[in-house]
Amino acid sequence: MKRTFLVTLLIVAAALMSCAGPGTTPPPSSPGSAPEASRERELVDRALAALGGADALRALRSASIKGTVKHWEPEQSHSPGGEPRFAADSTFDITLDFVNRRARTDWIKKFAYPSPRTFTFTEVVTPDAGYVLGIDSNGRNLQSLKSNPPQHTMSGLRLATSQRELRRTSPALLLEMRDNLSRVSRTADYAAGGVSYPAVTYDAGGVRYIVMFDAQSGLPVRIRTLDFDNMWGDVNYDLVLAEWQPLAGTRVAVSQRYELNGRVVADIRLTQITPNPQVNPAGMTVPDALRATAARPATGNVPYQWVIRRQFIGTYLDSENPSFDTLATQSLRLQELAPGVQHVVGGSHNAMVVDMQDHLIVFDAPVSDAQSNWTIRAAQARYGAKPVRYIVLTHHHMDHAGGLRAYMAQGATLVVGRGATAHYRRVLAAPATRNPDMGAYDFSKVNIIEVSDRYTMTDGSRQVSAHFTENPHVDGMLIGYVADARIGFVTDIWSPGAAPLPKEISTPLAAVVTAARRAGISPLRFAGGHGGTAEYAPLAGLAGAK
Numbered sequence: 001m002k003r004t005f006l007v008t009l010l011i012v013a014a015a016l017m018s019c020a021g022p023g024t025t026p027p028p029s030s031p032g033s034a035p036e037a038s039r040e041r042e043l044v045d046r047a048l049a050a051l052g053g054a055d056a057l058r059a060l061r062s063a064s065i066k067g068t069v070k071h072w073e074p075e076q077s078h079s080p081g082g083e084p085r086f087a088a089d090s091t092f093d094i095t096l097d098f099v100n101r102r103a104r105t106d107w108i109k110k111f112a113y114p115s116p117r118t119f120t121f122t123e124v125v126t127p128d129a130g131y132v133l134g135i136d137s138n139g140r141n142l143q144s145l146k147s148n149p150p151q152h153t154m155s156g157l158r159l160a161t162s163q164r165e166l167r168r169t170s171p172a173l174l175l176e177m178r179d180n181l182s183r184v185s186r187t188a189d190y191a192a193g194g195v196s197y198p199a200v201t202y203d204a205g206g207v208r209y210i211v212m213f214d215a216q217s218g219l220p221v222r223i224r225t226l227d228f229d230n231m232w233g234d235v236n237y238d239l240v241l242a243e244w245q246p247l248a249g250t251r252v253a254v255s256q257r258y259e260l261n262g263r264v265v266a267d268i269r270l271t272q273i274t275p276n277p278q279v280n281p282a283g284m285t286v287p288d289a290l291r292a293t294a295a296r297p298a299t300g301n302v303p304y305q306w307v308i309r310r311q312f313i314g315t316y317l318d319s320e321n322p323s324f325d326t327l328a329t330q331s332l333r334l335q336e337l338a339p340g341v342q343h344v345v346g347g348s349h350n351a352m353v354v355d356m357q358d359h360l361i362v363f364d365a366p367v368s369d370a371q372s373n374w375t376i377r378a379a380q381a382r383y384g385a386k387p388v389r390y391i392v393l394t395h396h397h398m399d400h401a402g403g404l405r406a407y408m409a410q411g412a413t414l415v416v417g418r419g420a421t422a423h424y425r426r427v428l429a430a431p432a433t434r435n436p437d438m439g440a441y442d443f444s445k446v447n448i449i450e451v452s453d454r455y456t457m458t459d460g461s462r463q464v465s466a467h468f469t470e471n472p473h474v475d476g477m478l479i480g481y482v483a484d485a486r487i488g489f490v491t492d493i494w495s496p497g498a499a500p501l502p503k504e505i506s507t508p509l510a511a512v513v514t515a516a517r518r519a520g521i522s523p524l525r526f527a528g529g530h531g532g533t534a535e536y537a538p539l540a541g542l543a544g545a546k
Contacts, residue, residue, distance in 0.1 A: 040184040040200045044177050046218035047211075051171050054178070056249035062279045065094045066272040071312040072265050075231050075398035076113065079475040080416075080423035084263060087113050087313045095279060101127050102284040103166065111314045117141070119314060123154075124284055125162050129294035130154030131286040132318070153290045155318045156298035161307040163297055164207050168223050168239050171250065173209070177202050192222055192238070192262075206299060219244060219251070226434065229305045230368055230402030233432030235261050237305070248275035265309065295320065301436035303368070310399070317348050325349070325367055332371070334378050338485035340462070342382065343527045344375050349399055350529050352489045353379045354482055357459040359389035362412075363480045363489045364529050365403035369437035372403030376410065388412045390457055392466050394491040395474045396420055400529055404428075406438060413447040415457075415466055417476030421450045451478055454519060467519040469493075471511035479512065481521045488521065488536065491529025498531030505543045513543040 048054055068091050072084035090109040097103070102124065109119045119141035121134030135141050136150035154162070167173060177184050183203040190199045190212050197212035212222040222238050229235045237260055241253035252273060258266035286294055298320075306325070310316035319325050325348040334342040340355035349366030353375065360379050365372050376388060391407035392415040394400060404414065408428065416424055428443035449455060456465045463483040471477045471493050480489035490496070493508035501509070516523060516536070523536045 038181070038186075039198075040186055041178075041181055043198055043200055043213050043218075044174055044181070044184065047213055047220050048174050048178060050218040050251070051174065052246075052250035054175055057172055057175055060248060060250065060275055061098050062276050063094075063096045063098075064272075064274040064277045065092075065096070065270055067092055067094075067268060067270040069269075070267045072263075073113070073309055073312050073398075074260065074263050074265065075229075075309075075396075076313060077396075077474075080396040080420040081426065082475075084265065085113050085313075087111065095277070095284065097279045097281065097284055100281060100284070102281070104284045109314065113313055114315065117314070123162075124286060125154075125159065125166065126284075126286060128296060129286045129291055130159040130162060131290065131294075151287070151290070152318065153286060153294040155320045156295035157302055157307050157320065158316075158318055159295060160297040160299070160302050161304050164225070164302075164304065165308075167204065167207070168209060168225070169256070171220075171252065173202075173211070173223070174220065176204070177211070190222075190224075197221060225304070227305050228303070228432070228434040228436065229260070229398075230303075231398045231427055232261060233427075233430040234434050235305070247273055260305075265312070303436075306367070315399075319348075321347075332374055332378070334382060337487050337525070337527055337533065338482070340383075341482055341485050341487055342379065343533065344378070345532065347371065348530075350527070350531075351375055352480065352527050354462070354464050355379075355383045355386075356389070356457075356462055356464075358386060359459070360386050361390045361392065361457055361464050362388055362407065363392045364394055364400050364491060365391055365407055366400050366529070367402050369403045369406040369435060372406035373437060376406065390415055392478060392480055393417075393420075394479065394489070394529060395477050396423060397474065397492075400491055405432060405435065405441070405443070408443050408446050409438060409441050413449060415449045415451060415455060415478070417478045418450060418452045418468055420476040421448050424448055465519075465521070467515055467521070469511060469515035471515075472507050477511075479515055479519075481519070481523060483521070486522060486524040488516065488523040488526040489529070490526050494526065494528065494539070495531035496526045496528040496534035498528070501538055501542055509539060510543050513540055516540075 051057060070089055071087040073087045074084040076085040077083055088109050088111045090107060093106045095104045105123045107121050111117050119135065121132060121141060124131040131153055133151045134149045136152060185201045187199050187201045187210065189196045198215060199210055199212040202209045202211060210224040211220055213219065214221045220241060222240055224236055224238045227235050227237045240257040240259060243255035244251045244253050254270040256268040257264055307316065317325050332344060332346040335345050337343050342353040344351040344353060351366060352363040354361040360383065362375065380386060388407050388410045389412060391404060391412045393404065395417065414424060428446055433440050451466050451468050454465055454467050456463055465481045466478045467481065469477045469479050473493050490512055494512045525533050526536055527533045
């Protein structure tokens with residue numbers, strides 16, 4: 001939500017990044033450091049000429065840009081493997097100060113998912129710190145506090161991600177590449193959308209960009225990074241540039257599209273561009289009171305896709321923890337609900353562990369394999385070196401299923417809802433060599449059980465079940481139940497304990513009650529994939545159930 005997504009910045013922003021953390025630009029290469037007639041230099045020089053020439057690009061000292069953005073999230077689809085969910089419609093007003101290497105973006109984001117709401121806020125990115133005004137560190141846009149709006153500095157993860165995208169969107173990236181030809185390497189032509197493009201790879205000091213060029217015009221048409229997605233493993237993340245228009249002797253692409261493995265996740269239109277406006281530096285600084293403790297840009301395995309796309313739907317906690325998306329004051333922990341039943345809490349997303357005689361059952365695999373590995377270690381420390389035999393996923397969304405590979409590596413059976421098997425077969429067949437949390441495995445023979453009504457797991461004494469649940473949130477939803485403890489587990493359609501029950505029953509809450517009644521279960525409490533725990537009787541009473 002809070003993401004600066006300065007991704008929309010499509011003008012000479014590489015200057016902004018020239019002193020910025022992991023993407024720092026090295027000094028210009030010495031003459032002769034790259035072959036004068038190299039293919040790499042020919043492609044870069046031709047692109048610079050097509051953009052208006054190096055002198056015209058260097059003459060831009062500031063810029064003001066207005067535009068619109070539409071966001072989609074493919075892994076919040078209604079059906080497993082279905083069409084990406086439309087997430088938000090936004091407008092932005094960006095001011096760039098190239099001389100002082102600062103950028104300010106004023107946002108109005110109108111979210112359609114997971115609930116309709118409008119966030120109005122400001123983001124500032126500098127070489128060594130980032131700042132957000134209008135959103136608190138829990139991701140809340142408290143518009144009622146207009147006289148004293150919330151503010152916080154960006155996490156190092158968010159700052160590094162913003163800086164990477166600033167650099168990607170800038171035509172001045174080509175200037176940087178021309179000045180550092182020793183970091184530009186030859187690569188084979190790339191095919192995208194049925195077209196073959198000549199390409200080079202640029203090592204930008206911690207970030208590698210693959211730049212593809214139009215064979216006819218010489219203009220850059222795609223700028224790719226090789227990312228890791230918690231569901232789809234190794235992914236291509238492309239900025240696609242089109243509709244070039246003149247600007248102060250240069251050319252700028254007013255149509256920009258972001259694609260994840262060829263699927264559009266953001267569509268950007270630049271509607272107004274003003275070169276070299278007067279800049280007010282006071283509006284582009286991090287307050288002194290916050291700067292002293294502001295995070296520097298993160299390095300290493302930055303989870304770029306998690307940071308970028310959680311902000312598409314407005315649910316990103318500005319966190320320094322790349323695995324659990326927790327706030328700085330929180331940490332994962334086991335919370336006992338009953339003997340042998342543990343709620344994994346302390347992060348933004350929860351799981352539940354059930355101890356059986358010779359194995360463990362886990363409900364949900366949120367966020368990442370790192371969080372799943374933590375859960376496995378914590379459960380085995382509590383209950384002995386028992387394997388996880390079943391991992392039950394309530395539904396297919398990335399934030400609750402992104403850590404499934406860690407359980408597959410344990411040899412667990414995957415339990416999913418009706419209609420989801422083919423989706424998970426594709427997910428588990430995808431290469432995952434860039435996974436920062438575990439090695440690569442062959443998951444082609446993983447056992448998957450699809451639940452159309454009820455599936456019971458037992459050790460001869462304790463019974464644990466998963467129940468198919470009709471609901472408005474997703475197709476293929478499951479709820480869990482531990483019979484002897486009379487504890488249910490539910491995700492997204494109810495977040496027990498997160499807020500008081502409404503005065504009137506909602507459709508998602510009614511779905512929980514209907515599912516429990518049809519399943520013939522009698523829970524005393526529910527634990528949630530979000531929130532905490534809550535007594536079931538008040539919810540049943542609200543729905544008029546006995």
